[in-house]
Amino acid sequence: MRRGLVLAVLTLAAAFAVPAPALAVTVAPSMLIGSDFPDPDISKFGSTYYAYSTNNGNGNVPVATASSITGPWTRRPDALPVLGAWASGGLTWAPDVSQRADGKYLLYYTARSRAAGRQCLGAALANSPLGPFTAVGTQPLVCDGGEGGDIDAASFVDTTGVRYLLYKDDGNAIGQPTSLWLQRVAADGVTLQGARTELLRSGLPEEGGIIEAPVLTKTGGRYVLFYSLGGYGGDAYQTSYATATSLTGPYTKAYRSLMTTASLDNAVRGPGGADVIREPSGDHVVFHGWINNYSARAMYVAALGWAGEYPVVRGSRVRYEAERGQLNRCSARSSATASQGQAVAYLDYADSWVTVTVFAPLSGNYTAHIAYAAGYGDAQHLLSVNGGAGAVVNYPNSGWENWRQVSVGVTLNAGYNTLRLSHYSRWAELDYLEIA
Incomplete structure (x- = not known):
């Protein structure tokens, strides 16, 4: 279920505090x-x-x-x-x-x-x-x-x-x-x-x-x-x-x-x-x-x-399409406005998540630019890196099919890393991630 349909039961934020991601920390040339x-x-x-x-x-x-x-x-x-x-x-x-x-x-x-x-x-x-x-x-x-x-x-x-x-x-x-x-x-x-x-x-x-x-x-x-x-x-x-x-x-x-x-x-x-x-x-x-x-x-x-x-x-964005990641209790849909014609929708449940594998030339601080659309008010996902503790990513309301980006800092290992975005509150769809 996604935009236009109201869930019978809203998924509430966890009772314990969840930290926000670090500030964007791209290392420029x-x-x-x-x-x-x-x-x-x-x-x-x-x-x-x-x-x-x-x-x-x-x-x-x-x-x-x-x-x-x-x-x-x-x-x-x-x-x-x-x-x-x-x-x-x-x-x-x-x-x-x-x-x-x-x-x-x-x-x-x-x-x-x-x-x-x-x-x-x-x-x-x-x-x-x-x-x-x-x-x-x-x-x-x-x-x-x-x-x-x-x-x-x-x-x-x-x-x-x-x-x-x-x-x-x-x-x-x-x-x-x-x-x-x-x-x-x-x-x-x-x-x-x-x-x-x-x-x-x-x-x-x-x-x-x-x-x-x-x-x-x-x-x-x-x-x-x-x-x-x-x-x-x-x-x-x-x-x-x-x-x-x-x-x-x-x-x-x-x-x-x-x-x-x-x-x-x-x-x-x-x-x-x-x-x-x-x-x-x-x-x-x-x-x-x-x-x-x-x-x-x-x-x-x-x-x-x-x-x-x-x-x-390092410092130059590399795009990773969300629909090409590992999807759990969500799925890709066609979109005329999304990058390469597809986005990930139905990220509506406590066990809904997308895992994308990304590459870092060196270990250290990077920026993840997340392209999303949220059409029923502000929404949130939890972002975890390499299986670590999740941090809240906030998606200001944008309207469906109106793709915007939010930027969050991540610490990556040299080589391949996994970034998982999980449902946390309300509803958002994902188009792509760019890592710089």
């Missing part, structure tokens, strides 16, 4: 460099972390170092003071630095080709991760003006030591869809081998014809391709991912983006240009976001965990 440092690439060489960014007043390839990923970070001299002979200055974007098997450091960068009049990919080498890097050859590494040019190079080395180059064709620059490409290269990182493979192509409405900044990693048996989408100049820019069980695909795009301005509750604006660093002590995602009235992009870091083989970022 941390700002590492609070000045312009867009499209950060991050690596650890030896005991030092190195970060490289798109050009600004600090040079063609600004670089910073730290002894800990959380800083403090110190800016260093320009890593690439002289571009390749093919390139003109001022548009040096999205560097990527890796170490080759021979010990040398390989830099990929994007710059403007004088001949093509488009952004193209170049390479440079150095004996130190700080450079100075010396450009390789007199021509771009990849440069196809017919596809709008090529940008956003990244390196990937598989478990057998085979090296690959990832990049984006700049199709959106000429009004065409954009694609992300995988190209095998020799151990030197600059000799192309065989034909390239298209991994992903733009096409979703939120992409606006743009997918870019590819970064590839593997966890378990799954390849995870991180990328940015949308126009970079504001809040619409975001980070998503696609997965495949084979290096060359096919790749399936995530249903929801990994990080957006909204999913981060505006703590970071336009999160994009992400890079991933994998370490035994814990993984992180490093990315940029707009600051100073959209005049500069700062560098941020957040903890990265893996729910099975799928990425979860």
Whole structure:
């Protein structure tokens, strides 16, 4: 029984006091460099972390170092003071630095080709991760003006030591869809081998014809391709991912983006240009976001965990549909206004409950955002975490089919956790939970 029907006997609140949940305690991403440092690439060489960014007043390839990923970070001299002979200055974007098997450091960068009049990919080498890097050859590494040019190079080395180059064709620059490409290269990182493979192509409405900044990693048996989408100049820019069980695909795009301005509750604006660093002590995602009235992009870091083989970022909301949880003396119903067309109703009895399994990258404090509708006055559920004591969640009257959110603090263990919402007073339906 639910809205519109009155229970013969109301379930009364327990005689003993039940505590309210803690205040919302989302841990937002941390700002590492609070000045312009867009499209950060991050690596650890030896005991030092190195970060490289798109050009600004600090040079063609600004670089910073730290002894800990959380800083403090110190800016260093320009890593690439002289571009390749093919390139003109001022548009040096999205560097990527890796170490080759021979010990040398390989830099990929994007710059403007004088001949093509488009952004193209170049390479440079150095004996130190700080450079100075010396450009390789007199021509771009990849440069196809017919596809709008090529940008956003990244390196990937598989478990057998085979090296690959990832990049984006700049199709959106000429009004065409954009694609992300995988190209095998020799151990030197600059000799192309065989034909390239298209991994992903733009096409979703939120992409606006743009997918870019590819970064590839593997966890378990799954390849995870991180990328940015949308126009970079504001809040619409975001980070998503696609997965495949084979290096060359096919790749399936995530249903929801990994990080957006909204999913981060505006703590970071336009999160994009992400890079991933994998370490035994814990993984992180490093990315940029707009600051100073959209005049500069700062560098941020957040903890990265893996729910099975799928990425979860601490501080960015992950949605869990209530109807996909474990239901007891309640059931799912269709709803044209609910997320994914269903909600949980009939949570009307003392033994009615929904249990949802959620994931936390690290142990600690999180926020559960609960989407509900209550149509006959204020209602309450009891929220318990991992079988612990319940705390009252209050749902102000909203009207049926008018989904609102209440936010409560929860303490979660690293990995999987269970959240149970049980009937406590009056009547409410559940749409989803979001954990940040």
